[in-house]
Amino acid sequence: MxxxxxxxxxxxxxxxxxxxxxxxxxxxxxxxxxxxxxxxxxxxxxxxxxxxxxxxxxxxxxxxxxxxxxPAPEAPKAPEEPETPAAPAAPAGFDWRAAEDELGGAVPPRFVTSGATETPVPVDGQGDPGPAATWEVDTPGSVTLADVGGMHEIKERLEAAFLAPMRNPELGRLYGKSLRGGLLMYGPPGCGKTFIARAVAGELGASFMSVSINDVLDMWMGNSERNMHEVFETARRQAPCVLFLDEVDALGAKRSRMHHGGMRNTVNQLLTELDGVDGANEGVFVLAATNVPWDVDIALRRPGRLDRTLLVLPPDAPAREAILRYHLRDRPIESVDLGKLVKVTEDLSGADLAHVCESASERALLDSTRTGTVRMINMKDLLAAAKEVRPSTDPWFASARNVAMFANEGGIYDELLAYLKRKRKL
The missing domain is CATH 1.25.40.10 (Tetratricopeptide repeat domain)
Structure with a gap:
């Protein structure tokens, strides 16, 4: 290749x-x-x-x-008959319609191991909707942290540092805590930060609003700042609302590195909106995600803004099982040992796991077309696909290692350092 x-x-x-x-x-x-x-x-x-x-x-x-x-061209049909396109000739001996009929009863999949009665939703972001229309706000969804497979440590940290105070406003008022908050999630791409943000909104019963730089940035002077203000105004009107700032390193990049005054003004506007003068942000919970936290302006991480951080790492074993089960749920498979597959896919991100299932399907489909005999996706296909897929998170860890070792001011990357030592990546 x-x-x-x-x-x-x-x-x-x-x-x-x-x-x-x-x-x-x-x-x-x-x-x-x-x-x-x-x-x-x-x-x-x-x-x-x-x-x-x-x-x-x-x-x-x-x-x-x-x-x-x-294929030979078909003779034209009589005008009164509806014309249907003819399918091109298939390989000799291969009947596409028979193959479709044969596979029709092959789902749901049958695993070797006894699976759970419920299928957790994956945490790789697969199946998320595309970019929302400007200022689109989703109503409170049914997805909660219970739908996130595995990742128990992340759930506990979210519960202790973010969710528990928000669920108990009476206690918050007793202790003088306002109903607002900010959390920065960082980690390698494809590991489910967006899905976790949606699950947090579900836990709080709050509306969900996702914003990226494409929604805010405008070529005309002053419009970007106006758009940023309107984003927060919309979230305030929809409170309680989880406002998700995707790729916040682009929305709130370090101003010291910027050569364009308009973008610096947009970052300044973001800082102003996060401060929420006179309690304007009551009921607005700001979650942000980035793959490069070291490129985020340090002012965004001051107390009262995005002052809490959460490291989202590649899925653990229970999460990998949930993701694999999700992506194989509608495919014709047989004799798949999920336990073994989970072991050989360690360090793969959720997106990598989706690619493993896709590649295994390609193998079975191609083999079926070549031989003219339909067969199921088996363990051999999945293991071969897993062997070919290299963890897409490796380049991220290579960059993050240097930052964590030599730019860990105030211990902000202690959690990342502990993970790198545990995985012997230092």
Missing amino acids: SNEPPLIQSLRNAVAAAPSDVPLRLHLAELLLGEGLNDAAVAEAAVALQHAPGDSAARALMVRAMGMPA
Whole structure:
């Protein structure tokens, strides 16, 4: 794969970031076919068909990649009959409709180990909705921390430092604590920070509002600051509300590194809104997430703003089991030992685990198309896929290690240092 042209490698990265984008994947398959990489093109076409089983372009491309003759054009039908597109010819001996019928009764999956009666929702962020419309506020959801598989230590810290005081406003008033708060979650990408934020909103029975730099930044002078103010005003009107600042390193980057005055003003506006003069932020719980906390302006972490931090690490064993079970729940599988799979996927992020399940499906689908015999996804497919997937968190830990060792002012990265020592990454 390292000998592939740079354009194909770039497209592979784009497809990995958007695995359900069928046109993008077919474009990659076309380039692979043009380079004579027929097997790789077949694999991409097979995954495209998994996302869009009726896509005629994907089937036609697979036929070409496998060297089969192109389908003969159908004679036109009578005008009064509704015209239906003809499916391209499939490999000899392979009946797509029979395969669909055969797999129709193969779900729900059957695991070797006795599974729980409930399927926890994954913590990798898979299945989250796309970017919300500007100032869109979600009503209180049914997702709570009980739906987060594993991660017991994170749940306990959230409960003790953030949730318990918010759930007991009477005690808060007794001890003079206001109904407001700020928490900064940091850690490697793909480990569920967004999902945890939604679960916190569910725990509090609060509305949920997610904001990124795209929602705030504007090309016209003064509009970015106005947008930032309106974000907080919307959250205040919807209180109790969890305001989630995604990629806060972009919204609140270090002003000392900025060369554009407009962006510095936006950070200043964010600091002003977080202060909430005269108790304006009562009932607004600000959660922020970042992969690079060392790039966040230090003023954001002062008391009364994002003064509490939470390190969100790759999923532990119970969380990995929940994620794998979630991503295999609708796939035709047999004889899958989740306990063994959990052991061999240590250090993988939630997004990595989703990719393992996707790759195993590709293997089974491609094998079925080549042999003409439909088969289930088995443990061999999953183990082979897990062996090929390298932890996407490794580059993050390589950068974080230097920061934690040499820029740990005030012990803010003590928790990260302890994890690195435990994992022998120092």
